[in-house]
Amino acid sequence: MALILIVEDEMPINVLINRNLKLVGHECISVYDGEAALEMIQKHTFDLILLDIMLPKMNGYEVLEAVKKMNIPVIFLTSKSSLSDRVKGLTLGADDYIVKPFEMVELQARVEALLRRTNKAQKFFVLSNVRVNLDGRQAFLNDKLVDITPQEFDLLVVLIRNRNIALSREKLLELAWGYDFEGDTRTVDVHITKLRKKLGLDNYIKTVYKLGYRLEVLD
Incomplete structure (x- = not known):
């Protein structure tokens, strides 16, 4: 970084x-x-x-x-x-x-x-057996490409770039979906569930009680 x-x-x-x-x-x-x-x-x-x-x-x-x-x-x-x-x-x-x-x-x-x-941003993110190519918009689990939707990837990127920080569901909607999104916060829960399942991130995407979620990355 x-x-x-x-x-x-x-x-x-x-x-x-x-x-x-x-x-x-x-x-x-x-x-x-x-x-x-x-x-x-x-x-x-x-x-x-x-x-x-x-x-x-x-x-x-x-x-x-x-x-x-x-x-x-x-x-x-x-x-x-x-x-x-x-x-x-x-x-x-x-x-x-x-x-x-x-x-x-x-x-x-x-x-x-x-x-x-300025080409100084992080291009790859690695967490346990998950590797994310941020520029190529690809996610791998155990070196195998995982089929995730564009919106799931957008949410994953927001979590990665704000890792270790608790984000409310409303803030996740704003950052990953945009200001003009007309859905409700349950959309975030659905996509978080899918990311956890597809990438095996149950132990890393933490639920923050009465707030939202945090991608927990320990040094």
């Missing part, structure tokens, strides 16, 4: 982002001001930078300008929500712009989308 630098001066937000990105398999390094960010960038080759704008010592715009030639993808995380701020951030070279407060699931999705665009 990716090596991600988190540049955020609010410690609770920084810690939360770090913890959640590590849960899904990324390696993260946290710093709390712009100067520390530049020092860390000299020591490591990062796949992605999550960058606040309002930072001590050196603001996010200045950090972005300094790292622009390194071709490291950058997502701004900021409370500056005006259109002019968004335009400025993107014009300066940020790849994406997320306004606080945001849901961690949204951040996960934006991170994965950007890593895919």
Whole structure:
């Protein structure tokens, strides 16, 4: 997975982002001001930078300008929500712009989308005797191709990209089916049952009481 630098001066937000990105398999390094960010960038080759704008010592715009030639993808995380701020951030070279407060699931999705665009996303996922080709949209059990439907695969991908995180049925519908889906949450239960059976994932796709499901992947 990716090596991600988190540049955020609010410690609770920084810690939360770090913890959640590590849960899904990324390696993260946290710093709390712009100067520390530049020092860390000299020591490591990062796949992605999550960058606040309002930072001590050196603001996010200045950090972005300094790292622009390194071709490291950058997502701004900021409370500056005006259109002019968004335009400025993107014009300066940020790849994406997320306004606080945001849901961690949204951040996960934006991170994965950007890593895919830059060819740094995970291409294969392996869990026990299951192997998933994320680009090829194929799933294998004991090295044998399993016949799963496109919608089942979409749900599987959502679980993989948010592994170790409990997702409500409503959130799974939103992420795997889309906002315009008119069915109810029982659809999620049906598809989860099929995935468990087809891929032998009963011990890994956990039911979260009164909420939804979690793909549990232990290190």
